[in-house]
Amino acid sequence: MIPAAAVAEAHSRLHRALEPLTDEQVREPSPLPGWTRGHVLSHVTDAGRALADLVENALLGVLVPLYDPKTHDRDGIIEATAGRSAEEHRRDLLRHSVRLEDAWARVRDWEQHVDYRDGKLSSTVFARWREVWIHAVDLDVGIGFADWPDDFCGHAVDFLQGRLPDGVAVRAGDHRWGAGDTEVTGSVRDLAAWLSGRAAGTGLAGDLPDLGPWPVSGARRPPRPARRAP
Known part of the structure; x- marks a missing residue:
């Protein structure tokens, strides 16, 4: 099932939580080293813009990368916009969230090829789902x-199990992810928080290993015929 409606609910939850945010709070440090809340908001907003651009172009039969390094300075945009007012952050985040939801509402084939992650349009939904809920904690x-x-x-444990080192598995009840004789056990929520780096692993049983890097992408399938953006 493609969780587009669940992402819309995550958007709504985040927007409600941001309503009382002040300009001073925007400038305060976030839990992410070196980033203020404004940096996190700029990142989430620009990621929404990039995903909306990708999906809107895909619906026109145009393949574009999520971030084109020739035209898009991702880090520069975050730095340049982090210091905006709380209202400016709220306005732009809402605008691109609505754009993305509207684009998804027009999708008829979630298997349609895009130049992103596993090559399917559905991957944009799952990516945004992770982006919003995980960075909501960082805010x-x-x-x-x-x-x-x-x-x-x-879903988060499914996606992040690639961070487990060889020989280590995790288990929540009857569900097991990974392979190996060493096992970390706990609730699926505590596992998701630990694997995402948003908790130290309190509540988990077993020797917690050092985790590998964040998963980058799955295997891409051959692209369907499409015209590329100039």
Whole structure:
């Protein structure tokens, strides 16, 4: 099932949490080293813009990368926009969230090829789902991993199990991810929080290993015929 409606709910939850945010709070440090709340907001907003551009172009039969390094200075945009007012952050985040949801509403084939992750349009939905819920925790605006929906927690563990080193598996009840004799056990929520780096692993049983890097992409399938953007 493609969780587009679940992402819309995540957007709504984040927008509500940001309503009382002040300009001073925007400039305060976030839990991410070196980033203020404004940096996190700029990142989430620009990622929404990039995904909306990708999906809108795909619906026209045009393949574009999520971030084109020739035309898009991702880090520069974050730095340049991090210091905006709280209202400016709220306005732009909402604008690109609505654009993305509207584009998804027009999708008829979630298997359609795009130049992103596993090569399917559906990957944009799952990516945004992760982006919003995980960075909502980083914003420290009253949303924690305890607020993550159960189905999101399961998805997060599925996606992030690639961070486990060889020989280590994780288990929540009857569900097991990874392979190996060493096992870390706990609730799927605690596993998701730990694998995403948003919790130290309190509540988990077993020797917690050092985790590998964040998964980058899955295997791409051959592209369908499409015209590329100039």
